[in-house]
Amino acid sequence: MGRSVLVLNSGSSSLKYALYSLKQKATCIAKGVIEGIGSPKCSITHRNLQVEQNVKMQGSAVKDHSSGLKKVLELLRLDKGHSDTVFAVGHRVVHGGEQLTKPALVTENVKKAIEKAVPLAPLHNPSNLEGIRVAEELFTCPQVAVFDTGFHSTIPPKAYMYGIPYSYYEELGLRRYGFHGTSYEYIVTQVAKHFEKPRKELNIIACHLGAGASLAAIKNGSCIDTTMGITPLEGLVMATRSGDIDPAVFEILESSRKMSIGQISSVLNKESGIYGICGEKDMKTVIELSEAGSEKHTLALQVYIHRIRKYLGAFYLHLGGRIDAVVFSAGVGERSSIVRHMACCGLELLGITLDKDKNQADGDGLREIQAEGSRIKVLIVPTDEELAIAQQTLEVVNESHA
Incomplete structure (x- = not known):
């Protein structure tokens, strides 16, 4: 067996990757992304974390995922001092449907199940399937699929069922x-380690606030509810996604704007959210322009926060108020003290009180930012999805060899 795990996240025109050394514990030694595959504007960003060397290339000729992955291998082999061979490849797969709820060794049946979940x-x-197929051509090591939806497979029917004809669930799934x-x-x-308590005793509300955003209610270490739905469109207002919306908007826009279902769906996913309200996707810029007096940017921020607090309150009730921590993670959750402040403001009666200085202080790694006497702790936990995929990939491969 080799001594490294390669993590791949294959998008429609992108390929993100990270290589983890297994010499002691899983440690990221290189990572990068190829964007605009098949486009003249294709770009490659590669980081060698062992020697802090960055490589950036614009206008690279990467015509498809196969040539993209070959370019990744070329870059990894150029890393000074890197002699590890790939022992396993872990793939991020967005949707496993109901059939695939745990990380799995890639087999023909697994690929068929991923294809079945395409709708x-x-x-x-x-x-995601294309990334798996390309990797199978280039590697002889085990391939593992890790599903975005898998963590949420413990949600009970009362939380995952929609109020629609039951046959739609039975026949169409x-x-x-849920995602993230x-x-x-x-x-x-990470939170279980921090509190030095068994995972099965952990109750938290986790806020993954990035360009895509969601909340999860986690009871006894397992998810009991989350904000995203069939797709990542439902739930919170996000950078470009609308979040919760009355489905009647489809009929209204079809009638008044003569838009197709595909066009409306594209708008709700790519031109809505805070971008749709104020024309800006980046939360830092939204906040800066709001503070400068822009009414639209202030409105976008208020709508964004309102939806977070709405679900925060709902999940507080789902957990009966017995919560160890509210956790903020991902780009906005980790970096924006203003978003954290606005989300938690006025929740003292619920036992949630931020410490102003701790919340505003710069820092790395997991840290507590609640005020002294706050019944519920408030944590910032920098997330690492690639590492999680690498660790789960290792577990699956090791179990298969046991």
Whole structure:
């Protein structure tokens, strides 16, 4: 067996990757992304973390995922001092449907199940499958699929069922699935270690706030509810996604704007959210322009926060108020003290009180930012989805050899 795990996240026109050395514990030694595959504007960003060397290339000729992965291998082999061979490849797969709820060795049956879930994730699963197929051609080592939806497989029917004809669930699998599962898996593991308590005794509300955003209610270490649904569109207002919306908007826009279902879906996914309200996707810029007096940017921030607090309150009730911590993670959750402050403001009666200085202080790694006397702790936990995939890949391969 070799001494490294390669993690791949294959998108429709992108390929993210990270290489983990297994000499002692899983340690990231290189990572990068190829964007704009098949486009003249294709770019490659590669980081060698062993020697802090960065490589950036614009206008690279990467015509497809196969040539992209070959370029990745070329870059990894150029890393000074890197002689590890790949022992396993871990793939991020967005949707596993109801059939695939745990990380799994890739087999023909697993690939068929991923393909079966394509209608539930038409923008993601085909690309994820392409990444698997390309990797199978280039590697002889085990391939493992890790599913974004897997962490949420413990959600009970009362939380995942929609109020629609039951036959739609039976025949089409229409139900809440949830996403960001690898991030939540990592968060739970880190918080349990921090509190030095068994995972099965851990109750938290986890807030994954990035360009895509969601919340999860986690009871006894398992998810009991989450904000995203069949797809990542449902739930919170996000950078470009609308989040919860009345389905009647489809009929209204079809009638008044003569838009197709595909066009409306594209708008709700790519031109809505805070971007749709104020024309800006980056939360830091939204906050800066809000503070400068822009009414639209202030409104976008208020709508964004309102939806977070709405679900925060709902999940507080789901957990009966017996909560160890509220956790903020991902880009916005980790970096924006203002978003954390606004989300938690006025929740003292619920036992949640932030410490102003701790919340605003710079820092790395997991840290507590609640005020002294706060019944519920408030944590910042930098997420590492690639590491979570690498660790789960190792577990699956080791179990298969046991």
